[in-house]
Amino acid sequence: MSETSGFLPRPDGERLAWRRVAGKGPTVVWLGGYRSDMAGTKAEALADWAKANRRGYLRFDYFGHGESSGAFVQGTITRWREDALAVIDEMTEGPLVLVGSSMGGWIACLAALARPERICGMVLVAPAPDFTTKLMPASFPPEALIALREARVWMQPSEYGDPNPITLALLEDGARWSILDASVPIAAPVRVLQGGEDPDVPWRHALQLAQAIKSQDVVFSLIKDGDHRLSRPQDLARLVAELSSLP
Template identity: 50%
Template sequence: MTNASPGASPDAVLGFIEVGEGPSARKIAVRSRAGRGPGLVWLGGFKSDMQGGKAVALDGWAKDQGRAVVRFDYSGHGESGGDFANGTIGSWLEDSVAVFERFCDGPQILIGSSMGGWMALLLAREIKKRSGKASLAGLVLIAPAPDFTEELMWKNFSAEVKKEIETKGFWLRPSDYGDGSPYPITRNLIEEGRNHLVLGSAIDLGCPVRILQGAQDPDVPWQHAFALTHRLPADDVVLTMIQDGDHRLSRPQDIARILAAVAEIG
């Protein structure tokens, strides 16, 4: 990792890495910027990509601060290869681990939005198990959705939707995001997700955690963020409730809060 003075960071470089083997091999798109640490790692949400407003704002802030930053697209998302319908929590975690090991050096702050909050918790657990060249400095979680395939999807689906997933193998879910096209929720996504549930026991990461949650979030209710905080150690965990905030938390004032949380840890 190179040292750089604020304002002197090089532009983010787009590259691709190969993840997986055989039929599951896919190319993962990564944008990385060298700089000083702690480095920043962006973990996006379900069906979102690294060119979203929050990810781009984080990258711009990192450039101004001379900070190292990495963002990437999971397989089947954005500029990465692979089919979205083939993706699972486990395969997207595999993407995240591969990017982290290839691009990160020294202490890192994981910044996860929605599904990316779940991914950050899973990646943090993997990092703790390994003695690699990079370590955890802290987590910033934005409307985090750990266990969403079970708690927010499966448990809330109607009997008709559950039957369709079980018999056809997928259900096309209507969307209010992106281009508004419906997208598949697969039986494999639901069933494989059960291998990665984290809310059933304590989550001890050994680093500071900052959580930002909108009280008006229609996708991840604020009670979900509360359930997560109860699983984290009490020391150095701060939950910020944004009373008029929605799920995106991408207004200028929301982004300012996110960046302030990152700055506080780093």
């Protein structure tokens, strides 16, 4: 099966890039991580799986990410949540399985809370809900606090490539969407894959989300030697297996 692509116009003139595989069953929607894009290893692996199994699959880039328009430093959780809902509302029909990685795990939860009637399953890979309040600030060195106060942005060094621009707007906006301080009313089956050697999202953080989700069908899998990306061949095999196991 082939994959089509295009751009979804947004009311403010920006455009979201997307790729889609037409197929049967609940549509699988990929929600990527912070500064990642829809051409990443996991997203590509799921596209291959969808084509091989004739499953519906949709992936996209948030505002300021990948092939989509917009400046990354202007992005917020509010904006990226709206992007996800726009793609879901305008480009899919019927039941959905959301697959979210890192920040995408948070966005997936927010989308599931906003469209509960559409969600029939979720797979979360190293999910990072509330990372703007519970993970990022704890790791900031003194110079980060100075930069955020004076310039409203700090360029965080990254082992994955160029520095991450972290804005004060992102941190302040993210607090609006915190979900871990209460029960998370998601009723669909949820599968969580988490690396035990993840330096960005501690496994206990992901476990807290799994415990907070109200669904009784939640499976938390700790990959003891896994990192944050979980993109090794064996990790991709686990991802596909968890996705295939959903009702």
